[in-house]
Amino acid sequence: MNILREYKVPLQRYMAMMDLQERNEKLFYKLLIDNVEELLPVVYTPTVGEACQKYGSIFRRPQGLFISLKEKGKILEVLKNWPEKSIQVIVVTDGERILGLGDLGCQGMGIPVGKLSLYTALGGVRPSACLPITIDVGTNNKELLEDEFYIGLRQNRATGQEYAEFLEEFMSAVKQNYGEKVLIQFEDFANHNAFELLVKYRKTHLVFNDDIQGTASVVLAGLISALKLVGGTLKDHTFLFLGAGEAGTGIAELIALEISKKTNAPLEETRKKIWLVDSKGLIVSSRKESVQHFKKPWAHEHEPVKELLGAVKAIKPTVLIGTSGVGGTFTKEVIEAMASINKKPLILALSNPTSQSECTAEEAYRWTQGRAIFASGSPFDPVDYNGKVFVPGQANNAYIFPGFGLGLIMSGAIRVHDDLLLAASEALAAQVTEEDYAKGLIYPPFTNIRKISAHIAAKVAEKAYELGLASRLPHPKDLVKYAESCMYTPVYHSYR
Ligand SMILES: O=C([O-])CC(=O)C(=O)O
Numbered sequence: 001m002n003i004l005r006e007y008k009v010p011l012q013r014y015m016a017m018m019d020l021q022e023r024n025e026k027l028f029y030k031l032l033i034d035n036v037e038e039l040l041p042v043v044y045t046p047t048v049g050e051a052c053q054k055y056g057s058i059f060r061r062p063q064g065l066f067i068s069l070k071e072k073g074k075i076l077e078v079l080k081n082w083p084e085k086s087i088q089v090i091v092v093t094d095g096e097r098i099l100g101l102g103d104l105g106c107q108g109m110g111i112p113v114g115k116l117s118l119y120t121a122l123g124g125v126r127p128s129a130c131l132p133i134t135i136d137v138g139t140n141n142k143e144l145l146e147d148e149f150y151i152g153l154r155q156n157r158a159t160g161q162e163y164a165e166f167l168e169e170f171m172s173a174v175k176q177n178y179g180e181k182v183l184i185q186f187e188d189f190a191n192h193n194a195f196e197l198l199v200k201y202r203k204t205h206l207v208f209n210d211d212i213q214g215t216a217s218v219v220l221a222g223l224i225s226a227l228k229l230v231g232g233t234l235k236d237h238t239f240l241f242l243g244a245g246e247a248g249t250g251i252a253e254l255i256a257l258e259i260s261k262k263t264n265a266p267l268e269e270t271r272k273k274i275w276l277v278d279s280k281g282l283i284v285s286s287r288k289e290s291v292q293h294f295k296k297p298w299a300h301e302h303e304p305v306k307e308l309l310g311a312v313k314a315i316k317p318t319v320l321i322g323t324s325g326v327g328g329t330f331t332k333e334v335i336e337a338m339a340s341i342n343k344k345p346l347i348l349a350l351s352n353p354t355s356q357s358e359c360t361a362e363e364a365y366r367w368t369q370g371r372a373i374f375a376s377g378s379p380f381d382p383v384d385y386n387g388k389v390f391v392p393g394q395a396n397n398a399y400i401f402p403g404f405g406l407g408l409i410m411s412g413a414i415r416v417h418d419d420l421l422l423a424a425s426e427a428l429a430a431q432v433t434e435e436d437y438a439k440g441l442i443y444p445p446f447t448n449i450r451k452i453s454a455h456i457a458a459k460v461a462e463k464a465y466e467l468g469l470a471s472r473l474p475h476p477k478d479l480v481k482y483a484e485s486c487m488y489t490p491v492y493h494s495y496r
């Protein structure tokens with residue numbers, strides 16, 4: 001830690017950590033587990049975003065498996081080249097939408113590597129059971145295509161049938177090589193592929209889309225716990241989103257589902273208090289242009305409204321959620337409008353990394369005179385406003401996917417069901433303490449994340465057993481204890 005702290009540039013710390021992971025894996029995980037709050041922003045968001053942007057020029061050696069279009073017809077062989085044979089979790093990207101940074105081609109590899117290091121540090125999955133994969137079908141990023149250090153295919157992205165066939169070959173090769181119980185986490189695919197891949201493969205594979213489902217689960221947990229601070233139940237609230245992509249529509253649907261389960265109201269009803277704004281304005285049923293299929297459930301009846309500010313004034317939301325991938329879009333006027341409507345406006349600026357956050361923590365507190373309950377996707381430091389210290393929460397899917405994955409693995413789950421996501425949300429919300437609430441926090445600190453992950457894993461496994469999706473028998477009695485007993489801990493073994 002002394003050496004790491006000598007590096008003042010975040011990217012240098014990242015490179016030092018990657019070197020350490022290579023040189024002494026146990027020490028890497030020991031450091032990460034014992035200093036999670038300090039090191040999460042180094043190996044993960046936001047620094048991993050910069051690392052992906054510069055991945056070619058800081059490249060040392062491959063940390064995961066690259067599968068390029070050139071290997072069409074041979075993907076199974078390529079998988080067999082990976083030295084570890086017993087794989088439990090794969091995180092795969094095609095690099096088309098890396099965080100809120102756009103198409104970074106196969107330089108997106110930093111993301112599966114970072115996510116899987118959290119699977120181990122936060123969720124206790126053995127490092128050797130984790131496989132980071134980047135599918136290289138080209139990139140439409142002109143700068144990268146001309147960059148002398150770019151490490152991927154120098155061609156535009158394969159699309160349509162060529163893309164679908166390549167992914168189909170990949171998905172069947174994975175199942176053939178690792179069996180039915182390997183978890184495949186889709187990460188940072190573009191909208192147009194993410195929804196389709198999830199719908200297509202959730203019936204035949206154990207798949208989980210972190211950006212749609214993981215983000216939804218973590219945000220729902222924050223909303224459930226925020227009720228302690230703002231009062232009411234979820235159905236008493238009105239939600240407005242800026243951004244109607246994977247995160248926006250994923251969260252919206254999970255909120256609607258939770259309300260529907262709790263009140264027995266049909267989904268079509270519970271969706272009605274959830275509104276989404278995209279680049280064309282409020283999504284309404286009378287919109288002339290065609291609305292993409294994943295936005296259709298949110299096209300409610302309302303006159304057209306062009307801007308977010310107008311939508312805030314018209315809809316009067318109690319909760320404002322940013323999933324736009326565009327920084328600074330929660331302007332002073334927007335936040336002030338939220339503050340004039342609500343005593344305690346709930347504001348979530350979820351886009352990553354920090355540069356893409358819809359507003360900063362400081363702005364959220366200042367523009368609401370310290371009344372906002374605020375959380376963001378990327379971490380912000382505590383804010384001193386009018387002599388009081390405000391601690392922002394981090395609504396990042398890192399709270400969910402490690403424990404969620406552990407729950408699937410330990411129960412031998414074969415499919416992911418939405419009820420497992422709801423179980424994970426409730427488990428996370430239940431980990432927020434009175435002490436956290438007193439500080440205005442809607443998420444527990446990351447310091448206790450391994451304990452939190454064990455609780456999430458236990459609830460996910462319990463639900464999987466209940467739904468008949470778990471293949472590991474017999475059902476362990478104390479699932480929290482069992483989860484803890486499954487977790488990898490970095491210690492040196494005695495060889496005597
Ligand atoms: O990686 C993160 O910090 C959260 C996430 O999935 C994304 O922004 O795409």
Ligand SMILES: [Mg+2]
Nearest residue numbers: 187188210211
């Ligand atoms: Mg992501």
